[in-house]
Amino acid sequence: MKLPIRVSEESREPIYHQIETQVKSLIVGGQLPPGTPLPSIRVLSNDLQCSVITTRRAYQNLESNGFIKTVQGKGTFVKEIETIKMEETKQKVVIDAFVRAVEQAEQVGCSSEDIRRIFKEVMENKRNGGGL
Amino acid sequence: MKLPIRVSEESREPIYHQIETQVKSLIVGGQLPPGTPLPSIRVLSNDLQCSVITTRRAYQNLESNGFIKTVQGKGTFVKEIETIKMEETKQKVVIDAFVRAVEQAEQVGCSSEDIRRIFKEVMENKRNGGGL
DNA sequence: TATAGTGTATATATAGATATACACAGTATA
DNA sequence: TATACTGTGTATATCTATATATACACTATA
Numbered sequence: 277m278k279l280p281i282r283v284s285e286e287s288r289e290p291i292y293h294q295i296e297t298q299v300k301s302l303i304v305g306g307q308l309p310p311g312t313p314l315p316s317i318r319v320l321s322n323d324l325q326c327s328v329i330t331t332r333r334a335y336q337n338l339e340s341n342g343f344i345k346t347v348q349g350k351g352t353f354v355k356e357i358e359t360i361k362m363e364e365t366k367q368k369v370v371i372d373a374f375v376r377a378v379e380q381a382e383q384v385g386c387s388s389e390d391i392r393r394i395f396k397e398v399m400e401n402k403r404n405g406g407g408l
Numbered sequence: 409m410k411l412p413i414r415v416s417e418e419s420r421e422p423i424y425h426q427i428e429t430q431v432k433s434l435i436v437g438g439q440l441p442p443g444t445p446l447p448s449i450r451v452l453s454n455d456l457q458c459s460v461i462t463t464r465r466a467y468q469n470l471e472s473n474g475f476i477k478t479v480q481g482k483g484t485f486v487k488e489i490e491t492i493k494m495e496e497t498k499q500k501v502v503i504d505a506f507v508r509a510v511e512q513a514e515q516v517g518c519s520s521e522d523i524r525r526i527f528k529e530v531m532e533n534k535r536n537g538g539g540l
Numbered sequence: 541t542a543t544a545g546t547g548t549a550t551a552t553a554t555a556g557a558t559a560t561a562c563a564c565a566g567t568a569t570a
Numbered sequence: 571t572a573t574a575c576t577g578t579g580t581a582t583a584t585c586t587a588t589a590t591a592t593a594c595a596c597t598a599t600a
Contacts, residue, residue, distance in 0.1 A: 288420075288422050290555085298515060304516055316578060316579080318577090318578080318579095327557055329556095330556085333557090347565090348563075348564050349563080349578050349579065350565060350577095350579085351577090351578060352579085366517075370518060370523075371526060371529070373508060373509035376508075380501060383412075384498045384501060384502060391531070395527055397503070398510055422587085449547070450547095458589080459591075460591090464548080479547080479597090480548070480596050480597080481546050481547065482545095482547085482596085483547080484546090
């Protein structure tokens with residue numbers, strides 16, 4: 277299965293961390309149920325045009341945090357996760373993203389009304405084709 | 409003048425880049441008018457608890473992008489910027505932040521309604537003390 | 541001209557990304 | 571049942587980017 281994730285070369289966020297957070301999102305969002313085999317580090321590194329070591333590092337961190345389980349020679353699989361932890365992670369991740377966006381808006385001097393207007397625009401544009 | 413900026417040690421975004429984007433936001437937002445002297449690299453590095461080289465790098469990048477002008481021995485100053493460029497940068501920066509937030513929400517499986525609800529919550533919490 | 545403020549340059553350490561060679565698991569087939 | 575093969579994860583060495591300390595140079599002014 278091809279993971280719907282996307283890394284940005286331009287972003288200053290490390291690639292391994294972009295992979296990590298996106299895979300985590302797919303897991304806590306329920307798109308990747310427990311037991312699901314993840315793409316091998318090689319297949320994924322090829323998809324994302326990065327090194328095997330980079331995808332491996334992402335998987336290693338996800339394993340440390342209890343989201344996946346990797347077995348040498350066999351592959352990497354989504355672990356069973358407590359419903360509470362999933363819900364908490366999911367909520368937190370989205371709220372954080374919006375807090376960052378609002379803070380960014382305030383730093384360039386947007387009023388609450390400006391912010392609401394821009395949010396609306398983004399939601400509209402999303403519906404009409406996604407292309408910003 | 410003490411800049412209202414804040415760097416996160418935990419963030420995977422490089423410190424020099426956090427400084428860079430935040431100072432840029434203050435400039436295009438109009439909080440730092442043309443001619444305003446920025447804090448010296450030493451003062452700023454002390455405020456932010458980072459190295460002088462780090463603040464310097466941020467200033468160098470901002471200078472390359474035409475936002476500030478630094479003069480050896482004297483200091484660093486906000487440049488005159490075209491109104492159009494300012495408005496464009498301002499808009500772009502905020503829209504990008506919201507697009508990222510919405511994409512994050514979608515990746516964990518939020519519906520449009522979920523997203524609107526969370527946005528509302530974040531805006532409410534902001535009013536009631538900011539402390540999330 | 542001494543001093544305290546500014547920015548600048550050199551060398552060094554840590555983190556992120558890579559290529560390449562290695563080890564384990566499953567499977568086809570001689 | 572051997573064994574070759576292809577798939578998986580693992581380890582070592584190397585390079586670039588990020589962050590730092592420290593010494594240097596320019597500007598203003600007491």
